[in-house]
Amino acid sequence: MSIARRQFLRYAGFAGPAAFVAVISKARSQSASAQVAEVPFKLPLKPNSVRFAVIGDTGTGEIPQFEIAQEMQHFHAAFPFEFVLMLGDNIYGKNDVNGFKQKFEDPYQPLLRSGIKFYATLGNHDDPNQRLYKPFNMDGKRFYTFKKGDAQFFALDSNYLTPEQLIWIQNELSSSSAKWKVCFFHHPLYSNARFHGPDLDLRKQLEPILQQYGANVVLNGHEHVYERVQPQHGIQYFVLGSGGQLRNGDLRSSRDTAKGFDSDRAFALMEVAGEELYFQVISARRQTVDSGVLTKMNAVAAVSGKN
Numbered sequence: 523m524s525i526a527r528r529q530f531l532r533y534a535g536f537a538g539p540a541a542f543v544a545v546i547s548k549a550r551s552q553s554a555s556a557q558v559a560e561v562p563f564k565l566p567l568k569p570n571s572v573r574f575a576v577i578g579d580t581g582t583g584e585i586p587q588f589e590i591a592q593e594m595q596h597f598h599a600a601f602p603f604e605f606v607l608m609l610g611d612n613i614y615g616k617n618d619v620n621g622f623k624q625k626f627e628d629p630y631q632p633l634l635r636s637g638i639k640f641y642a643t644l645g646n647h648d649d650p651n652q653r654l655y656k657p658f659n660m661d662g663k664r665f666y667t668f669k670k671g672d673a674q675f676f677a678l679d680s681n682y683l684t685p686e687q688l689i690w691i692q693n694e695l696s697s698s699s700a701k702w703k704v705c706f707f708h709h710p711l712y713s714n715a716r717f718h719g720p721d722l723d724l725r726k727q728l729e730p731i732l733q734q735y736g737a738n739v740v741l742n743g744h745e746h747v748y749e750r751v752q753p754q755h756g757i758q759y760f761v762l763g764s765g766g767q768l769r770n771g772d773l774r775s776s777r778d779t780a781k782g783f784d785s786d787r788a789f790a791l792m793e794v795a796g797e798e799l800y801f802q803v804i805s806a807r808r809q810t811v812d813s814g815v816l817t818k819m820n821a822v823a824a825v826s827g828k829n
């Protein structure tokens with residue numbers, strides 16, 4: 523798709539040293555109603571890019587989860603992502619051997635067999651002992667970080683945002699030299715879904731740190747819909763909590779919603795390539811519901827700049 527065909531949604535109205543992000547997207551509607559693009563956006567597959575998938579609220583072990591897993595497998599052939607971020611509520615119900623098998627290992631078996639790694643964060647339905655489950659790659663920790671190419675990923679436990687964790691994320695973000703700092707945790711700071719809404723307490727504690735120390739992208743679950751919120755203080759927020767189940771029609775109309783989709787389940791594919799982060803959100807019916815590219819401008823200078 524040519525640049526000329528895309529709608530440029532430029533975000534400039536924020537202050538502070540957080541990353542500058544411009545969103546270039548073909549998403550034209552700010553309504554929360556379901557609108558799908560008929561022609562899939564083609565992710566660029568640039569050399570040495572970081573390719574990953576994102577799912578949230580998946581762990582039911584039921585058919586809707588398997589259907590999304592199958593779509594992920596389908597798109598992996600064209601877009602060979604290396605790993606998957608899990609945004610919490612990974613295993614509903616008992617976190618025993620059967621639970622892990624039926625609600626994780628079985629649905630994602632083809633991807634696991636291909637060597638794709640999953641990185642989990644804890645949701646409100648998850649037993650904290652999931653951090654010890656090797657295939658979740660949490661290294662026994664409730665919060666952790668890892669690097670891939672130009673990106674660094676920061677998993678938080680938004681169930682218990684302890685002072686220790688706040689200090690940790692502040693230190694990790696401030697010492698990171700990654701071009702892209704991607705945070706992922708379960709509860710959204712921004713959401714226009716009716717069932718839960720935004721976690722304002724969490725926002726109050728976490729947002730100043732994310733903003734000051736240069737987080738670029740935040741990925742959340744919890745709400746069983748898809749939503750891309752308009753950038754807030756230079757940070758791009760995504761809600762991707764419909765990877766296994768759906769709360770149909772749960773999004774309320776808001777000017778803060780850059781794109782909303784609440785009529786089917788969805789997952790995201792993302793590609794970090796230098797100064798750009800491309801994304802494509804795909805429904806269980808294999809429709810592209812949102813796509814675009816985030817562009818960093820002066821992010822590193824901004825992070826090290828003055829308040």
Ligand SMILES: [Fe+2]
Pocket residue numbers: 611645646647708743744745
């Ligand atoms: Fe949840």
